[in-house]
Amino acid sequence: MNKILKSALLSLFGVFILITTILAFNADIRRHLFTRIIPAYNLYQIISIRQYVRFKNFSTIADRLISYIDLAKSVSSGKSQMLLGVYDAVSLAASKATTQSDFNELEKVFYELVEMDPDMYKARVWLARSISDTSYKIAFQHINKAIEISPVQDSAYREAIRISQNINDSQLASQYCNKYIKSQFGGELPRNYRNFFGGTSIRNFSIELPLANKESIFYPNAGIQLDKNLGYEFIPIKPVDIDRINLFFSFPAGTVAKIKEVSFYSKSGIKTIPAVDFTVSSSSAYILNENKDGLTMLLGGKEDEVVRFRHRSTVHSVAKIVITIDFSRLPLGNYKMCNIIN
Numbered sequence: 001m002n003k004i005l006k007s008a009l010l011s012l013f014g015v016f017i018l019i020t021t022i023l024a025f026n027a028d029i030r031r032h033l034f035t036r037i038i039p040a041y042n043l044y045q046i047i048s049i050r051q052y053v054r055f056k057n058f059s060t061i062a063d064r065l066i067s068y069i070d071l072a073k074s075v076s077s078g079k080s081q082m083l084l085g086v087y088d089a090v091s092l093a094a095s096k097a098t099t100q101s102d103f104n105e106l107e108k109v110f111y112e113l114v115e116m117d118p119d120m121y122k123a124r125v126w127l128a129r130s131i132s133d134t135s136y137k138i139a140f141q142h143i144n145k146a147i148e149i150s151p152v153q154d155s156a157y158r159e160a161i162r163i164s165q166n167i168n169d170s171q172l173a174s175q176y177c178n179k180y181i182k183s184q185f186g187g188e189l190p191r192n193y194r195n196f197f198g199g200t201s202i203r204n205f206s207i208e209l210p211l212a213n214k215e216s217i218f219y220p221n222a223g224i225q226l227d228k229n230l231g232y233e234f235i236p237i238k239p240v241d242i243d244r245i246n247l248f249f250s251f252p253a254g255t256v257a258k259i260k261e262v263s264f265y266s267k268s269g270i271k272t273i274p275a276v277d278f279t280v281s282s283s284s285a286y287i288l289n290e291n292k293d294g295l296t297m298l299l300g301g302k303e304d305e306v307v308r309f310r311h312r313s314t315v316h317s318v319a320k321i322v323i324t325i326d327f328s329r330l331p332l333g334n335y336k337m338c339n340i341i342n
Contacts, residue, residue: 058101058105062109062262073116085121086113114127124142125156125159140322143159160336161173177338234320240318242314243310245309258326259323260293260323262324274292274329277311278310281308284305
């Protein structure tokens with residue numbers, strides 16, 4: 001019996017030595033193994049942290065996240081699969097933090113995350129929130145860095161306005177409000193898919209003209225200007241018959257489009273149809289108002305947006321389309337807080 005046990009232990013030891021040797025000298029196998037193990041480990045961490053999040057036990061959450069971060073640092077440096085897992089776990093915890101005390105408990109976690117990736121937008125905002133009660137000037141440094149990383153996202157501006165409100169600095173709040181309302185570029189790039197324009201910004205949109213053979217051609221316009229009632233021009237490859245137009249957007253939340261009219265240019269002249277004379281539907285937008293001045297829609301969110309315009313009659317041989325739209329952003333605070341300057 002002892003001989004059998006000894007043989008089994010020696011065999012296991014031999015297998016262990018063999019696997020260790022292969023992993024040590026074969027980088028491809030080692031990389032392949034890690035790419036299979038790390039996603040499973042990341043999932044395990046999310047599940048294990050979730051139970052503490054449910055009861056808002058942020059002290060324990062912080063300890064577990066620090067251990068997770070330490071392991072991630074030992075496995076690889078810079079951006080990696082494990083860093084994405086750490087980010088997801090921290091994001092879960094931060095999303096349930098509501099009080100200043102909650103964020104204070106997670107302060108060290110946020111510091112570590114910023115150290116791992118200084119260009120992580122959300123980490124900068126979370127860190128600013130966690131230290132705002134003790135070091136609000138340093139908090140603003142992280143907020144400004146976050147805005148530099150992604151000017152169009154709202155989270156950093158919201159935190160700046162919240163801190164300004166707490167320290168009774170209405171002028172500072174107004175500065176961030178007005179900076180936000182004019183920002184258009186540098187939006188977040190979705191992690192799990194590629195959206196219409198490769199990122200979320202208020203820079204461009206496109207139209208789709210359905211063709212008779214059920215195919216479609218997309219025409220982009222990259223000249224959006226905020227707070228101006230402008231005609232955005234689209235020129236088909238060749239004249240087309242049109243009774244419908246689909247508009248595609250990848251805007252951040254809180255973007256408003258006031259669509260006044262659509263003008264169709266052909267050899268027979270110009271036919272202008274008010275926006276309210278179309279039937280309009282969308283994938284996720286909301287109608288805020290419609291009257292003789294136009295159709296006002298609330299656009300933007302985490303997903304791409306499609307707005308579908310249909311008309312009862314067909315306009316023939318259209319060589320150019322001009323859609324008159326006024327794009328704007330909704331404010332992050334009321335007038336007394338933000339004092340928006342147009």
